[in-house]
Amino acid sequence: MKQSDETGQLQPSARRLRVLGPVLAWHQQRRAELGPPLQRAVLCILAAQAGQVVSKEQLIGGLWRERVPKTAEQSIYTYVAGLRRALEPDRGPREPFQLLVNRPGGYALQRGRFHIDAEEFEDRIAETRRLLTKGDRRGSLRELETALRLWTGPALSGIPGPFAEAERARLEELRLITVEDRADILLGLGRHQEALPALHDLVGEHPLRERARELLMLALYRSGRQADSLAAYLDIRHLLAERLGVDPGESLQRRYHAILRSGPTLDSADPDQGQIRLGSRSPLHTGDPEAPVPRQLPRAMDGFVGRTDESVRLRSLLAPGESAPPQAVVAITGPAGVGKSAMAVQSAHAVGDHFPDGLLYANLLGATPGVERLKPIDLLGRFLRALGVRAEAVPHEVDEAAAMLRDTLAGRRVLAVLDDASGPDQVRPLLDLPSGNAVLITSRESFAAVDNCAQVRLGMMVRSEAVTMLAKLIGAGRVAANPAVAARLVDLCDGLPLALRLAAARLIDRPHWGVRHLVERLEDRGRILHELESGDIAVRSSLELSHDTLSRSSRPLDRLAARTLCHLGILHVPDVTSHVVAALLDASVDQAERSLERLTEAHLLESHEFGRFQLHDLVRLFAMELAEDHLTHETRSGALSRALGLYGVTARLATRLVDPHRVQPPWPHTGPQPAPLSSNQDGHAWMERERANVLAAASQAMSAPDDSVASMGAYVGFSLMWHLYRAGHRNENLRTNQQALEAGQRLGNQEIMALAHGYVAMTLTRMGQAAEALPHQLAELELQRGLRNRFEEMRALGNLSVAYLNLERYADALECSEIQFAIARDIGADVGQRHALSMLGCAHRGLGNLSEAGATLSEAVSLSRAAGDQFHVSHTLRCLAEVRLDQNDPLSAKTLLEEAFAIGREIRNHDAAPWCLTHLATANRLLGQFESAVAYATEAVAVARAINDKRREEMAAWELSTAQEALAAGAQGQEEVDPVGHR
Template sequence: MDNAKERETPQHLPFRLQLLGPVAAWREGRPVELGPPLQRAGLCLLAARPGQVTTKDMLITGLWGDRPPNTAEQSVYTYIAGLRRVLEPHPGRRGPYAVLVNRSRGYALEHGPMQVDVEDFERHLAEARRLHGAGDRRSGLRALDAALSCWSGPALCGIPGPFAEAERARLEELRLSAREDHADTLLDLGLHQEAAAALTELAAEAPLRERTRDLLMLALYRCGRQADALQAYMDVKRLLAERLGVDPGTPLRERYELILRADPSLALARDGVRGVESPARPPRQLPRPTSGLVGRTEERVRLRSLLSPWDGGPPQAVVAITGAPGSGKSALAVQAAHASSHAFPDGQLYVNLQGATPGVERLKPIDVLSRLLRALGLPGGAVPSEEDEAAAVLRDRLEGRRTLILLDDAAGPGQVRALLGLPSGNAVLITSRESHAETDDCVQLVLRRLLRSEAVTVLAKLVGAERIAADPAAADRLAHLCDLLPLALRLAAARLAERPDWTVRDLGTRLEDRRRTLHELEAGRRAVRSSLELSYEGLAHGGELDRLAARTMCRLGALHVASLTPELVSALLGEPVDAAERALDRLARAHLLEISGPGRYRLHDLVRLFTIELADARLTPEARKDALMGALGFYGATARHASTVLDPHRVQLPWPAVTQPPLALATGDEARDWLEEELPDVVATATQAMQSDNDDVARLGAYVGFALTWQLARGAHRREQRDLNRQALAVGERTGDQEIQSLAHGQIAFALLNLGRAAEALLHQQAELELRRRLRDRFGEMRALGNLGVALLKLERYAEAREQTEVQRAIAREIGSEVGERHSLLTGAIACRKLGDLTAAMSLVEEGLALAQAAGDRYHETIGLSLLSELCLDRGDPQTAKSYLERGLRQAREIGFRVNECESLALLVRVHRLLNEPAQALAYAREALAVRQRSGDEHLSRLLEDELRVIETAFPELSLARGVPPRAALIS
């Protein structure tokens, strides 16, 4: 059953939602928990209105009807938050949301990357109606079959509420009508027995549907069962009278009368079919199928339906199986050809085109045509020597026949173009590493990696089930180290067969050493490396675009990132973006990398190892440096630009001059999306660079890390910020670069402060201040003084902190730094509050807030609002504090300031508790807990624990019943 579900949820679909049956969802093939029934009901309602606004009132009415509970509105917010946790592509991240978005007056489900089975069902129905209107009954039947295959049980099964009931009824009516249309089409095609069987089943399921009975009577009559047809009428007449007190309608009565007198109009007029005489000895050239073929169930079923349609119609003219080297294309093609051989009584022909055979020249089209014509009985002397003439003879020879031609290992579309365009009834099955998406009348099937369970089964078949079962975890790891590719799995199995003294874990350990991986995956003349080398050499000796793609492969090995974009590869190559995009697309067509999203590509793990070997062998040290410096320049420039677009008031750390321009990012949303999506790869690139022996590369890597300062701070990536800047400090010390040392000390201090290690942070902050004074950098000194004040606050040395902020403010005014002045005012206000001088604190906050608002600095404005709320709480005014906090929370979320979001939520828990509103307090506690778990903020844990202790004591009936975990869970 699990394998069947995996087949229904292909890996290339990011998110699949099933409503036609038990409501369920899968993300990239893995089940997703959608939450309680009413939350799933809300999802169903939103999914029924894709892209349209669903208001809060519509949700309440759809879930509870005219008498919703008092908590309905709060429950809607809870369900929306719960759905976002499972629907959003980056779960756990606060807005802006990409899938379930806020719109004026409500919410909308923007599910471009989501596949919903209801939409598939309705699309297939519409296509069936179109085809029926055009007179194409067979294609219409296939569309109806596809529509009905979308169902796996009663629609919206288990979902409560008025909307679910109405939608369930609507969809059920569509399903029953589709089954009737399906049976009607079977009758049109003369498939009376199949129609009668389907309608008998449908009549038992829906006994009062008159159209079902009408079609059943016709089907039974055409099967020669006139008495049964008449009895079917009598049965429905009785049921209608007993249950509804009515008689059958006019169409049903008329059908009864026609059957009663055996009216000729009931017969189906059919054209005769001209038979074709087959050769006495049709060719049977297919190789023996591989005995160890495992998995690929979905692909096998798809190939079977294309080559031998169940309705007896003509096969698909051209089918191409493409995929990465070692993905098992040939084995699958041979198996599929054997499985469909009964549909090709006039022969099955096979030619190995040698498009990727080491050391062997690929076959020319005329050579292939000659082989095929001789196999079909044409004497060798009669085979034309010209390609066009030979192709015409082949078409003539195959007219009226049903023959399958398997063209294995095609170099590309050009090698097979002359062999296509055959008469209807014949089929050409092609395997190739290259894409055939542009080949006329061709259906392309791209082989992905095997499922994990399938890969482990391959190993068990080849090595022995007992040996694999002895260590399932090691077998699973070995499968993934083989990148779930059949060739690599077979080679790994061969290595184990050669070494019976090795355990599965032993081989896995050897493969984990990337220097040995490709060496270990060799057996005899077969190897993953040689397969990849052939693909690379084919590009390297091809045309201009192929050579650029080969050069791109080499450069990709110099950079260790998970995701690629044309802009990044442009910087890596030193070529225009459009050229980089063409090179990436060329590699994708050769299945050496895969498209992972719009404008995004990724390398398979084994291909990545091969590119690293390529870079080591073929790139000079200078070329490697150029590639890395280009990528670093692009990443750093874009990160700084994106941070500036998001918040122009934040001071960007120094950045060296580079030739790479930043990516054009016009809006805050674009900037935020780029930073969030690229952050792991930018961090990985900076880390790789700082480990380089080349000082120039290492220094630029440190500056790329500094360019991420505000993104790391906004997202509360504290450990990443600490580790990245510790590496930068090592680079600065190694190269004697005091500027890098100073910046790194400051960044380490900032990260340590937020990790609750203020004493260590103070040492780094003092080191930064000393270096800034040594460098006579007044702005850097001013900034270091401000951060020193923050460190002293964390150490509860409030008087010293206030002194440092006063010095900072004096320097800020001296050099004209408005942002420095705002920082000093807000930090000083915190110090005054902690010293008990609320009047001075309020004065400083108000001044700093006014300056921030005048400058449009939302970051400092958010901090100021949070400080004002705390001062209001100190003065016993929770109502005013609530107003400030709600404003501050909105702004924190809008600018992605997660630390302040945490603090605002925790303070709102306290505010609503003081206002005697425990339900609202607990709702904010749930949100605060979710944010805290993502941020790792221990200060928030303590604050929440204190508040929840008070709430549990004062309102024991609301605490755990509202879904807030026990206090122990908050600090785990």
């Protein structure tokens, strides 16, 4: 049954859900309050599979994918409960849920109980296809136009998460195709003027959509604008060449040539008639019809799957259209075992018809161990003989043989596949063939500097393609028996085709094994390279050859690159920069940068971001073996210590640039010069971008058996503490400091133990676990007093007062703050005095002494402003705002909170955001500004949940509920106006 009229306007129905724009729902003409963005995302996931059971795991994956919070399951329960309240507001307390129901294994949104605009959109598209098969173009046009009117903005607007991202892209692509289909039908009806506005908009938004461009060209031509039509083609040809390095597709080229010649079929009302078909032979083909036509390609590999984007690119380069010659040189490059040869052979077979005069092939043996590489003169001789030159006539000099090959290929169309080139030098004599011929090369080395060369780089296969490849090799049944284990096997093989084939070979040889048996063996990362061997083929030997080629080279840079690869096996971090590698090597930054670039050219490293380099897992394991085999224990420890030092001193510099008032942990080590940073922005950007690396390096070091390295790892972790605190990275802060505590206990280092206890306590307090934090904070205080460090004792007392405040032990907090203030004044620690005053003010507030609390906090604000300590200004303003709320002065509180929030945002103190937002919600509610209160409280819940602040989340959730009730009461039952005008 249709859910809309002929104008596409939604008709009144009991329940409606809109996802083609901002996500909204209506119940009995009243808009439902669907809650925070992630709760609405849950509804979208359920609605997309209406009538089907959706498991908690699917919901969690749709919201977070790999970055799943610990509270994910509880959050799903909360979101489902919230949706049920919103969707069935009239349900009695004991009535069963009718819409969002529990099912074995998950939840289901009952089908047919909702009108969902996306369903109607897809139904109308299906109806369009049915009408077209009956020849009813006008009816199909009405359906498409009605479908397009359902859209009110980007699909799933404002909805976060991987599901929403994918569904948004799918629906948007469907909308674009629908816009193109509408234009196509208009052109078929002879209504080209009506098609132009939408096509102009579509091409403006998506300038690389070839179908839209072709329809625009035809509409312009039929409107008497031939010059504009041709200009539209030249524009996309320029854009494709500039952005993708490819030419327009064959259909678009045919349309261009037809318009150029004013072909009579272009005036046909049916756009599918009269398309130009160019001949299959090149006008350049003038060769001898009796000349040999070599067909030397090896058979295409069985089990070849995927690589769709690369295949399309290669085809567009080698067979760009009958009116254009192929790209002169195409190089497929990538790391060992990535499938370059298979890709080249597959692509050469696919474009074979475009090279009627021959397909040449040679294995150049550039990376074959123990075998001499094919010399250029031998390669030239092979090809000349294959093309009909008598053996005795082949020149013995490279230059003469290359000239003869060019002469022989003049006027012909031949594709030469040069497999496994050691680099550009080995094939340079073949890189200047006459137009119409092409050379397709595979190599582990970069060809980016070669003239007239288009480089296609192969990376690791995406998981879905790799699983399909595995299924073809070992049988779909073995993969289908446990798809998750098959996906894990792909991950362990890094999506590397060579590794996957070796893994498949082991499974084929062992039919009694399930895939899980091999996965269990490969999970032991120490033996994975041993497992991925079959006969004389192995991942390790392939990598060894690449390393040995560099290490035995006569070029100093190659040998430095080999040494760098070995040292990269020492440090286990996600990616590195030249500064970090310079520390590892004890070399200059310039030397490190050049060696990293050389390893990238050799495809032993990857660089997806300027100045940053990564190792794939299998290459990393190989590098770790190199480090173990080729470097002494002292060398490894020294290199790791230098890298740790670089991270530590740079983190301390970055922290100082971001906020010079914060007291940093001690640094009892000498280290290299820090990476060059000069501004607040530099410091913050470095800490956020290097956060994963610093923490990984610290964790690795703290687990090391070397005591000095383990100690240094703890201090490196401490150096990032303030950034983790302010940015709200609480789980990482807790995990790092818990490991530091274990390391300190193992080493018997009381300073490390004391600091770690304090930072664990600080983080637990911020996570709403003050009771768990208190023993750690008391332990720090006891250790610091034992170390007779009065400054650290003073700091520990201040943090203890924070824990007591969170436990509402205000008298204890007051006592701690008074002692802290006395010590801070005694030793001249201004920052300690500011902190103590703010804690004293909070303690007085908790004890009901509001006047004294206000005076003390006002003094703390003044001192912090005078010192330029924005962190303390923001914190103390928040505390003072709480006093004003207690004094029933919400207007003053709101003013203080707005300034505190603005400062917090300016200094990037995300940790304080939930507190500020919650109290802003309270102040606005008390002032009768209920909509603002709801907005602030909603944001507070989301932010608190994101940074794992359970206490603030509970407070914000309570405030949100209170503000919503106040808003509902204030509205006095008035119905909202829905988007189509119904009240």
